[in-house]
Amino acid sequence: MCLTGVQKHYGSLHVLRDIDLEVDRGEVIVVIGPSGAGKSTLCRAINRLETIDEGEIAIDGQPLPQEGKALARLRADVGMVFQSFNLFAHKTILENVTLGPIKVRKKSKADAEKRARELLDRVGVGHQADKYPAQLSGGQQQRVAIARALAMEPKVMLFDEPTSALDPEMIKEVLDVMVDLAERGMTMIVVTHEMGFARTAANRVVFMADGAIVEQADPETFFTNPESDRAKDFLSKILKH
Amino acid sequence: MELFWEHREAIALAFAYTVLLFLFAGIGSMVLGTVLAAMRVGPIPVLRWAGTLYVHLVRNTPLVIVIIFFRIAAPKIDLKFNFVDVVIPTGVGDVRLNNIFTACVVGLTIYTAAFVCEALRSGVNAVPLGQAEAARAIGLPFSGVMTQVVLPQAFRATIPPLANVQIALLKNTTVAGALGVAEAFVRMRLLIKNNPAELWTLFIGFALIFVILVEVLSFISHRLERRVRVS
Ligand SMILES: Nc1ncnc2c1ncn2[C@@H]1O[C@H](COP(=O)(O)OP(=O)(O)OP(=O)(O)O)[C@@H](O)[C@H]1O
């Protein structure tokens, strides 16, 4: 996946400044940075939940189309996991996972359900398949959300602070699923402040501030010896907690 | 009371018109209102604008004027409904669905659709934004986002206001009476004219029948509401 010269404004606010980012197949990128840096906006731009003003975003060499059916199809290749889970409240866990494969990938119901059950087992919520989202804990819901994204067989997975709405004891169960996913070779872009995850699973840390990529390095280098003052300042703040 | 019994066939026939006006305009307004709501919450600016204009124009016009337009003004510009002429024999007299009836159905539909649209739109707005985003993120096109995720959830929040809109429609069918459809209100006026002494009986009697019809609607609405709440 390749972003070149991506710019985005909200009115007079320049939220993405000239973003260039290349992500190789199977690479795991952790995006980190202070609040308001534009991390969420970056994720949302990658699957076009937000439009961009300038620049290009390409997946497998194919630029993302602007509008319509072609965009919807390409969006299916990018899995997204939200901070607030966003499971479909009126559908069961199983239906949450099979909706995309049936309606977008045109799989048969039987195939989609078989695959969905495999994925739900893999993320450890197989026995909850017939419940509704509201009956599950946050950690369980987030794992279902991961299974829902995986069911589309995406080329890339985006995670926007997937654990920051969770109670501490549930964070690990979600991170474990993500580490497993990284080990299986999934290409991932993860916005998170979980440094443990960054250290174990990430190939690269991208540090953003004020809408720009300030610095990128492998996790070890970034956490022990950051180059920029912005990154040093930011790390000293989060490490104090 | 004997008066009602004596005229039971004519009254039944009149209420058949009322119910038919309601059914046709009810279904029509639901369909048109859903399309309008989709336009108003959709991503295409021209359609949004058109939907908004429609709602503001129609909602702020008195119903009588909307129906008069289709009944009297429209035929002058050759918008006639003469192609409709269906006779339903009932055994106690024919129910005739002609151009006048159709003009009234169209007027009621056009008018009620604006309210259906707004009821649906408020329901759509009650669905958290994240639901639509998640639906878009798995690659559903706009139509899929609406039919699979947003509308089923909006429907829940929408049943009570939609029921109100349809109840208003049921009562609004009486306006068609003023414009030539022999529905319940017309029959009531006729009976009052011929039996002035029974004014109050007739008044209360007809009102009661309307109350019963409305109660049936409320009952259906409550059942629906309970049904969707379980899931
Ligand atoms: N829809 C919007 N309209 C206007 N401004 C917005 C909108 N969404 C985000 N912004 C602004 O854009 C900037 C970047 O927001 P973004 O959500 O991408 O930051 P973030 O890095 O994800 O922060 P956080 O860590 O708090 O999630 C912020 O200043 C935010 O206020």
Ligand SMILES: [Mg+2]
């Ligand atoms: Mg954010």
